[in-house]
Amino acid sequence: MTSTEIALEIKSALIDNYNHYAEGLDSKNWPMVRACFADEVMIDYGSISDPSGDSDVPRRTDDWLKILQGVINGFDMTRHAITNHRFILSEQRVSCRAYLCADHIILPNPGVPIVGGEDVVTVTGEYTNSYTQIDGQWKICRSELAVNWSSGNIALFGAATERALALAGS
Numbered sequence: 001m002t003s004t005e006i007a008l009e010i011k012s013a014l015i016d017n018y019n020h021y022a023e024g025l026d027s028k029n030w031p032m033v034r035a036c037f038a039d040e041v042m043i044d045y046g047s048i049s050d051p052s053g054d055s056d057v058p059r060r061t062d063d064w065l066k067i068l069q070g071v072i073n074g075f076d077m078t079r080h081a082i083t084n085h086r087f088i089l090s091e092q093r094v095s096c097r098a099y100l101c102a103d104h105i106i107l108p109n110p111g112v113p114i115v116g117g118e119d120v121v122t123v124t125g126e127y128t129n130s131y132t133q134i135d136g137q138w139k140i141c142r143s144e145l146a147v148n149w150s151s152g153n154i155a156l157f158g159a160a161t162e163r164a165l166a167l168a169g170s
Helices: 003-027 030-032 061-072 156-169
Strands: 037-043 075-088 094-105 120-134 137-151
Touching: 003 030, 003 075, 003 094, 003 120, 003 137, 030 061, 037 061, 061 156, 094 156, 120 156
Parallel strands: 037 137
Antiparallel strands: 075 094, 094 120, 120 137
16 A cells, blocks of 8 residues: 555544544434544543643543533534544654534424524534554544634533433433
């Protein structure tokens, strides 16, 4: 295989990883999300992840998933669109930057998929994920999210956290 073919194969695998991550979040398929990560990961999502630990200290991925579940499970629906992938492939580093636009929704009437501005919060930003290869699969070992802006009802994050706690307790 040529170096160009290897680079294309790696790039395809990294895009697949981002796609599985987004699909796993949106479908609340936590084993799918978990499969995107190495067993330990460094997370830097700014103020989102600050309370959960130091971004320069590896944490157990299973612990990070509990934090994600503690918010995402409280939304009726999310849609994560991850686009414009840009790669760094070298002997020292395999990473990919990509844009994020994610809608987070709590339906006012769960039987009717109609929402107003007060029912949606949108987060726009950029992920930078670094990868390591484990058993032939590229896994995230460091994930950074720089939020550029949010719009809509930001209070939905608090409401979703409360809903997720209630669901976990039932």
